[in-house]
Amino acid sequence: MSAVTNEILRAGRFTPTASYQKFGYACAALLLASGVFHGFVFLLDGGSWEGPVSWRKPIVFGLSFGIVLMTVGWIVGLMRIRKSTGWIVMGVLSVASVAEVFLVTMQRWRGVASHFNESTPFNTTVFNLMGFLVMLVALTTIFVAIRSFWPMEAPASLAWAIRVGLVLMLVSQAVGVQMIAEGGNTFGASGALKVPHAFTLHALQVLPALALLLVVAAFTERQRLEIVALAGIGYGLLIGSTMVQTYGGLAPLEPSNLATSLAASGLVVLAVCLGITLRGIAHHVHPPTRPRHLPGPVT
Numbered sequence: 001m002s003a004v005t006n007e008i009l010r011a012g013r014f015t016p017t018a019s020y021q022k023f024g025y026a027c028a029a030l031l032l033a034s035g036v037f038h039g040f041v042f043l044l045d046g047g048s049w050e051g052p053v054s055w056r057k058p059i060v061f062g063l064s065f066g067i068v069l070m071t072v073g074w075i076v077g078l079m080r081i082r083k084s085t086g087w088i089v090m091g092v093l094s095v096a097s098v099a100e101v102f103l104v105t106m107q108r109w110r111g112v113a114s115h116f117n118e119s120t121p122f123n124t125t126v127f128n129l130m131g132f133l134v135m136l137v138a139l140t141t142i143f144v145a146i147r148s149f150w151p152m153e154a155p156a157s158l159a160w161a162i163r164v165g166l167v168l169m170l171v172s173q174a175v176g177v178q179m180i181a182e183g184g185n186t187f188g189a190s191g192a193l194k195v196p197h198a199f200t201l202h203a204l205q206v207l208p209a210l211a212l213l214l215v216v217a218a219f220t221e222r223q224r225l226e227i228v229a230l231a232g233i234g235y236g237l238l239i240g241s242t243m244v245q246t247y248g249g250l251a252p253l254e255p256s257n258l259a260t261s262l263a264a265s266g267l268v269v270l271a272v273c274l275g276i277t278l279r280g281i282a283h284h285v286h287p288p289t290r291p292r293h294l295p296g297p298v299t
Contacts, residue, residue: 004216004285011155011215014074020086024073027094028066031101035062038105052113058105064201065097068169071204072144075162078152089140096136103130116183131180138173145170157224161211164232165204168239172200188249195252196242203235210277217280218287227273234269237262 009015016022035058042055049056072093076086103126107114118124145166152159175197179185185194210231214224241262245255255263 004281007216008212011158012074012212013077013153016073016077018077018083018086020083020090021073021077023087024069024076024090024094027098028070028073031062031066031069031097033062034101034105035059035064035066038062038108052115052117053108053111055108057114058101058108061101061104064198065101067205068201069094069097071208072141075144075148075166078154078159078162079147080151080153081147089143092136093140096133096140100130100133100137103133134173134176138170141166141169141173155211155215155224156221157214157228158208158211160225161207161228161232162204164228165207168200168203168235171239172197175200187246190251190254191246191249192252193246196239196246199239199242203239206235207231210273213277213281216284217277218283219280227276231270231273234266234273237266237269239266241266 016025038055038058042049042059045055048054073090076089081089104114107117107123107126112119112123114130115127117127145163148159148163148166152162154162175193178187179193179197182193185192187193207228211224211228214227217224219227241255241259244262245252245259248256248259250256250259
């Protein structure tokens with residue numbers, strides 16, 4: 001099993017080599033640590049998980065921004081870009097992410113809402129600054145998404161998984177713009193915009209993770225591409241279910257028949273892709289032995 005892990009690590013090239021990668025990883029680690037720390041604060045302090053003033057905000061924002069920043073830092077390391085370009089991308093993305101989470105966290109410790117809070121001039125300034133920082137994150141993400149369609153130092157299946165994940169991340173940011181337009185997280189009667197926002201955001205981890213597993217599966221690269229494409233369709237169906245549910249104004253736990261069908265179809269497709277991948281890994285680790293042909297009777 002260690003050989004399989006080493007093969008995945010070698011194909012993924014997770015060890016940062018460029019200085020801008022190391023900077024991005026350090027900022028991502030800080031954000032993840034903040035999310036975990038506030039998780040303990042929530043357990044000790046209690047209070048509601050939902051609502052505009054909740055420990056959920058620093059927890060979720062810290063973990064989510066940290067995971068995304070670390071993922072993008074890894075992706076940038078697979079690109080053939082200049083050092084100056086790498087520093088601009090990772091520098092802007094890292095600083096903007098840390099500053100955004102800091103403002104969200106600061107507002108929670110102050111006991112006030114972080115989003116859509118214009119009750120005082122200071123709170124209005126904080127909310128506007130958060131919007132500016134999110135714009136910076138969006139612009140750098142757009143650049144990385146476009147740049148990912150240049151040659152990458154990765155197998156074709158992994159490269160395409162990354163590209164699809166980045167495009168879906170842009171969809172996630174579009175849903176975030178919708179939240180601002182709606183003045184909150186709810187669309188219509190009770191559609192939860194944060195559900196499609198989260199699902200599209202973290203496709204950037206799910207699809208490349210599957211592609212990395214496929215690296216050590218006993219398949220040709222063409223077969224790996226086909227499995228990644230099928231998984232992309234499955235994840236797209238899952239996202240479609242959240243979109244239908246949300247923009248239908250329905251609560252997440254009150255799914256429509258169409259949303260349920262799309263979600264079930266997407267989960268089945270993803271489960272099939274994962275099963276095929278695991279079977280391919282098993283064949284790679286323990287290749288099936290061919291039966292020996294016994295000599296026929298001597299006549």
